[in-house]
Amino acid sequence: MSSVEEFRTEVRGWLRTHLTGEFAALKGRGGPGREHEAFAERLAWERHMAAHGWTCIGWPPEHGGRGASIGQQIAFHEEYALADAPARVNHIGEQLLGPTLIDHGTEEQKARFLPPIRAVQELWCQGYSEPGAGSDLAAVRTRAALHDGEWVIDGQKTWTSLAHEAQWCFVLARTEAGSRRHAGLSYLLVPLDGPGVEIRPIVQLTGTSEFNEVFFDGARTHASHVVGAPGDGWAVAMATLGYERGVSTLGQQVGFRRELEALAALATANGALADPLLSDRLARAWTGLEAMRALALLPATPPSLAKLYWARWHRDLGELAMDVRGAASLLAAGAHGEAYDLDDWQRLFLFSRADTLYAGSDEIQRTIVAERVLGLPKEVRA
Template sequence: MSSVEEFRTEIRGWLAANLTGAFADLRGRGGPGREHEAFAERLAWERHMAAEGWTCVGWPEEHGGRGATIEQQVAFHEEYALADAPARVNHIGEQLLGPTLVAFGTPGQRARFLPPIVAAEELWCQGYSEPDAGSDLANVRTRAERDDGGDWVITGQKTWTSLAHDAQWCFVVARTEAGSTRHAGLSYLLVPLDQPGVEIRPIQQLTGTCEFNEVFFDGARTEAEHIVGAPGDGWRIAMATLGFERGVSTLGQQVGFRRELEALIGLARRNGAADDPLIRDRLARAWTGLETIRCNALRMLDGVAAGAPGPEASIGKIFWATWHRELGELAMSVLGAGGTVAAGEPGEPYDLDDWQRLFLFSRSDTIYAGSNEIQRNIIAERVLGLPKEVRP
């Protein structure tokens, strides 16, 4: 038996033995559009995983991880998804910030911030998007200035900040050089959220849930040493973080997509929608699309092995985001007219079923983590070598 097979067997057995008792009801809970589900219980599960050594498996051992190979990490994320284990609440710290600090952080930053991520004791959110700088991150206006003591004072607004209302820290891209524009003059700051000068306002979505937030900084502060990289080097660090976001955990995501597609095929067979040749054709195209998504994800692993996925990872992001949005549209076609009616009494908050929630929330897949338009620009400029987009 190979080491990867042994690793897969180990995590499969551990999940089977531990997703029981108080944790048994967490199967299938949480995830995009459903982050509100059993959050406290999922956090307890995350800390149980940490105590057993199953968080941050891909991190180097000297930073609290298992030093798992790329192949072992793929096995972990696939088995986790196959077990229908609950969505992770520490994803942003474990998959985004942690690898960024391993690659670019100082020894002091690693010693301060990595252990609480491994233990799931401190949760993080990502302070990138702004009202006028969504996918166009280079348009950031949030600014940070040094005070007399050298600490950073931050003023500005971030939006669409996932799970900020549950996080203790935020990594913030801010403009630290007066008069700078676009990619220049940005810095990558680690900012505590529980302090005066920080206001978090949840944004209610079409799904009725509030996992995104607006975050206002009005003189919020962070220590001088809480800057990753040099002042003005924030763009490079931020792009590296986005690269880590396209990492091996996407292989587990594919398992979830396959489960959704198989359930939709089953529904189409039960309610007769599969008798429609157009529906059958769309289901078949969804299946072939899912196979393409997996091929893209596997191809991207070469970049992960080199340290972080390159700009070609944008190909995978466009494909899976568009596929998942279209799956939501296909679900509505399978449901028929009845799918447009939400449960609940008139005048009361509506309640969505899983397919309605999929349809509504997947509209955001082609926007968050870099919109399709921005991903196409990345592919054109950095992969194909085409001229940069003309800007006014």
């Protein structure tokens, strides 16, 4: 196996060679609050990556991956971000469901679902949150029961990222009548193109709709499409959340650095850097980013602590961007003719308001750190 630096050089060279021609215009496209940008073209780009062996690089070779080490995966995500390559469309399948199936799925499930994920032929979304069961995931009420060799599913999921583009959803549902909290849940793989499934996009503050409500009204999936044993869905769901905070977050930090550098350049150009308060906040943002990277590289860092740190840092960066821009930040000028047309800084500010909520709210992360890391008494729950 090549060294990390050799692997980094290979990644850099491939991106330099292939992120050209028809794909050159995709640089910087997509990402949080901008998932609507050039989605079909980004899908084609990712299938191009798959054809050259650059998807699922951390998966074991027997499942179509390259068996890349943690160091190599970090190098890949960093180089991908440095190349300003477009935001990935297959993150949920590749980074969340794929590792879950590799560790917890049956051989039949691996053979059926892993190859289309690696080839970017089937896209996935995550069916966890519900009205009244977002941060408190154990309160899910979506239910499923076996009938004639199929799971029949009824319920509602919300904040389901990219459900309108996905073909499949992994769904946490209550499969044991009368069960409460973590017991009696199952982790089901559900097709979204069958009867009994309705997807309604949710319009966000940014004016875009990458989140959705998903309604299941007698939706069906095969009895074999349960990961782990029926009733053991909580453990499988928690494993998936662990993969969600993996090495790809190092690439995310490269994106944060690019945002901060661009903001510092803007502050220099428009004179905002002369304001000692704004100058101090920019300096604090820079030292905060360095601390974030150091925290992420420590193997013992609890995922909840890392999530708390980067979410608040990025939200604060969005607020700082508005202050650097001054009064102009309050106007959606409609530069492209639309009545509500945001620039990159306005979109950053609005979408980063959600950073402290999605993937586990700050309040939930603090409770996890208090109980599981610091060993404090558990919160009293009804």
